[in-house]
Amino acid sequence: MDGKNLSLFKDKPIKVLLAKPGIDGHDRGVLVLAKAFRDAGMEVLYAGLLPTPEEVVDTAINEDVDVIALSLLNGAHLTVFRKISELLKKRGIDDIAVVGGGTIPDGDKPKLEKLGITGNYGPGTPLSTIVDHITARASEARSRKMQ
Amino acid sequence: MKIQDIINGILNGDRRSIARAISIVEDDEMVIEASEIIKGIYNQTGRAHVIGITGPPGIGKSTMIGRLARVLSDGNKKVSVIAVDASSPFSGGSLLGNRIRMQESLTENGIFMRSLANRGMNGGLSRSTWDAVKILDAAGNDYIIIETVGAGQADLDIVDLADTVIVVLGPGLGDEIQAIKAGIMEIGDIFIVNKMDRDGSFLAMKDIQDSLAMTPQKEWKVPVIGLDSLKGKGYDELVSEITKHGVFNTSRPNIRLDRFKKEVEMALQAEIRRQYLLEARELISKKDAIARLSEEKIDPYSAAMKILKSGKTGL
Numbered sequence: 002m003d004g005k006n007l008s009l010f011k012d013k014p015i016k017v018l019l020a021k022p023g024i025d026g027h028d029r030g031v032l033v034l035a036k037a038f039r040d041a042g043m044e045v046l047y048a049g050l051l052p053t054p055e056e057v058v059d060t061a062i063n064e065d066v067d068v069i070a071l072s073l074l075n076g077a078h079l080t081v082f083r084k085i086s087e088l089l090k091k092r093g094i095d096d097i098a099v100v101g102g103g104t105i106p107d108g109d110k111p112k113l114e115k116l117g118i119t120g121n122y123g124p125g126t127p128l129s130t131i132v133d134h135i136t137a138r139a140s141e142a143r144s145r146k147m148q
Numbered sequence: 149m150k151i152q153d154i155i156n157g158i159l160n161g162d163r164r165s166i167a168r169a170i171s172i173v174e175d176d177e178m179v180i181e182a183s184e185i186i187k188g189i190y191n192q193t194g195r196a197h198v199i200g201i202t203g204p205p206g207i208g209k210s211t212m213i214g215r216l217a218r219v220l221s222d223g224n225k226k227v228s229v230i231a232v233d234a235s236s237p238f239s240g241g242s243l244l245g246n247r248i249r250m251q252e253s254l255t256e257n258g259i260f261m262r263s264l265a266n267r268g269m270n271g272g273l274s275r276s277t278w279d280a281v282k283i284l285d286a287a288g289n290d291y292i293i294i295e296t297v298g299a300g301q302a303d304l305d306i307v308d309l310a311d312t313v314i315v316v317l318g319p320g321l322g323d324e325i326q327a328i329k330a331g332i333m334e335i336g337d338i339f340i341v342n343k344m345d346r347d348g349s350f351l352a353m354k355d356i357q358d359s360l361a362m363t364p365q366k367e368w369k370v371p372v373i374g375l376d377s378l379k380g381k382g383y384d385e386l387v388s389e390i391t392k393h394g395v396f397n398t399s400r401p402n403i404r405l406d407r408f409k410k411e412v413e414m415a416l417q418a419e420i421r422r423q424y425l426l427e428a429r430e431l432i433s434k435k436d437a438i439a440r441l442s443e444e445k446i447d448p449y450s451a452a453m454k455i456l457k458s459g460k461t462g463l
Contacts, residue, residue: 013175013239014265044265047246056255060247063260065167094164109447146149146168 015139017068020048020057023081027074030103030124034070037128038135054084061089061097067139067146071118073103079112086116096145098138102131151181155188161287170262173279179422183415186279186325189286192195194404196285196292197394201312202272202332205298208317208342211377213293214250219383225290229254230280232273234297240267245347246295260284264297272296272303275418278411281309305356307335308410311403313392316340317356319348336370344374344381368396431455 017038019031030049035060038045044066048057061069071082082101089097100120101113120134149157149168155286157165170461173182199216201209202205213229221227231246244263247254254261273296296306306313315336339360341352356372371389375382395402432455441451 013177014242014267035243039243040239040402042240044235044244044263045241046244046247046263049251052251056251059255062164063167063262065171092164100444146171 013063015043015068015136016046016064016066017043017135018046018048018057018061018064018066019070019072020052021050021072022048022052022054022057022085022121023073023075024051025073025075025077026050030074031072034072034102034128034131035132037132041132041133052079054088056120057085058088058094062092064099066097067142068098068100068135070120070135071099071101071103072115073101074104078103078105080111082118083116086118096099096104096142100135100138100143102126102136108141151184155185156187158283158287159192161447165177166260166283166287167262169283170264170276170280173274173283174264174267179418182279184283189282192286193282194285196281196289197292197390198285198309198311199293199390200296200313201293202296202303202306202313202335203298203315203316203317203340204321207316208377208446209295209298209299209316210246210249212316212340212342212375213246213295215375215380215383216386217250217259217291217293218253218257219380219387220291221253226288227257227259227291227293228284228289229259229293229295230264230277230284231261231295232264232266232277232297235265237268242266244463251300253370265417266297270303271305273305273309275414278309278414304331304335307406311388311397312337314338314340314390316342317352318343319346319352321352321355329445333462336361337368337393339370339372340386341372341374344376344378345378349374368393368439391444395411428455431458 019026019035021031031047035045036049044115046060048060057069069085071085073081078101086099089099099118101118102120102122103119104123105113113121119138120131122131149165154165154169154338169185172178172185187441201213203209210231217227217229229250233242233244233246235242242265244265247261247263249316250261253259262280264274264276264280269275277294279383281292281294294306294310296303313335315332317339318341340358341356343349353374360372366451373389375386395457441454
């Protein structure tokens with residue numbers, strides 16, 4: 002990860018939606034990520050503060066993103082992340098990957114993984130680790146879109 | 149998703165199909181699929197009123213579009229929004245931030261909105277915007293609102309694409325209106341002074357009117373409208389002028405012909421570029437040939453001509 006998209010404008014950039022669903026206004030982390038993803042050559046959407054899970058899923062579909070990246074620091078991740086993964090399933094969408102992050106206790110991580118929500122990184126994670134993870138999940142989602 | 153399913157989906161107004169189709173026309177590697185989609189929907193296009201919104205960055209275009217989309221949608225019209233944002237010329241990445249300013253009206257009125265990164269194209273639009281408009285047109289939209297990249301004097305592509313071009317300016321631009329008038333002051337069918345609640349907004353309206361008064365009179369009298377987008381003031385007048393301009397356009401058959409001409413030109417360029425790139429890459433990748441040209445100290449222009457002339461047979 003050298004922070005550069007070497008094949009500038011030749012390859013289709015990864016499109017990622019950053020969202021903080023649920024009542025959580027701590028957006029410093031998500032804004033740092035938005036910049037890091039942009040600098041890694043991704044096309045980044047930010048859903049703004051306090052979107053509902055429905056809004057997040059609608060936006061992801063309309064924008065046809067590869068990855069939804071969720072962040073919560075209020076402890077509601079099990080409720081809200083699950084809601085999003087359920088909404089996606091209900092609408093028959095299997096070609097958008099979901100990753101998570103925030104203050105997520107280790108014990109909750111396997112539960113989220115079970116829902117297909119991976120990553121779940123906490124504070125202090127190097128940005129490159131997160132970018133690499135998103136890149137990997139995006140290429141998975143892409144390969145399903147092409148089917 | 150299969151191409152035929154996507155085409156049927158578009159014609160039925162299915163959002164997932166529309167969204168996927170726009171991704172395909174955005175993708176330079178999927179030119180063939182993209183052209184199939186456009187072929188499949190083309191006879192259902194040409195009905196939407198395409199409104200282009202342009203103006204300098206930070207003037208409130210996105211907020212204004214949120215309002216306008218809602219007002220049009222409240223009038224029982226189907227509205228979609230395309231917002232183009234700039235890609236970084238360094239990383240290729242992009243922060244597509246327009247959505248945040250209009251999210252509320254999008255959600256409440258169920259309006260489809262898509263953000264596009266310009267992916268290195270100058271002119272205020274992305275290459276894919278033309279096709280994205282066709283897709284939304286075929287999906288049965290009455291109005292398609294396009295927001296350009298925050299534009300300066302030279303970003304005037306929207307003229308070729310939109311039926312009605314709205315230029316958004318604001319108070320405090322002062323002499324900057326003088327600076328941008330050469331380009332942007334000539335393309336507006338409607339002028340907006342946004343942020344009418346701020347100081348100097350009436351002066352800004354007067355400046356624009358003065359500036360317009362100095363340009364030659366045309367058949368369409370260009371209105372200058374003041375808007376307060378936070379309170380929603382002035383939108384009735386805006387909608388009425390947009391409608392009037394739509395009617396005026398029906399007396400100008402050339403506008404469609406001009407656009408078609410531009411589209412054929414772009415399609416031709418894309419196809420030539422694609423075919424040429426395939427061959428050129430292959431030729432340039434022949435290392436020994438390039439090394440020979442380099443050793444012979446042949447300048448790049450002559451080398452390029454040599455490659456062109458030699459064609460596939462090699463150097």
